[in-house]
Amino acid sequence: MKVDEEVSGAVLNRLRRAQGQLAGVIGMIEDGRDCKDVITQLAAVSRALDRAGFKIIASGMRQCRDGGADGQEAPLTEEELEKLFLSLA
Structure with missing residues (x-):
């Protein structure tokens, strides 16, 4: 994902x-x-990193689901998207 x-x-x-x-x-x-x-x-650092990750996931969720911006990558399954999102939790 780009x-x-x-x-x-x-x-x-x-x-x-x-x-x-x-x-x-x-x-x-x-x-x-x-x-x-x-x-x-340290908690502030952790929140800043989490927010950066959430921003990437939020903006890229559609790209991941649809297989990338150019459609060349295989789309992620719902389970893969969930795992990616939860990796930041």
Whole structure:
């Protein structure tokens, strides 16, 4: 599945934000910051990654179902789509 260019930009922004947050978490751990603060930031990273994945799945669900943008790929079954979606849950 190829990600739509418009969606790709939004996903990349979310992933870059998560990358920055993760670097912050690593720094917090290295600095011996409070556990509560570290967990809060780690949860934010996790949510950012989840949102990026959900965005890709939401925009690509039709493509996956129909066999890709050009129709050259085999369509995914309902079970395969469900498994893909639930992999982010």
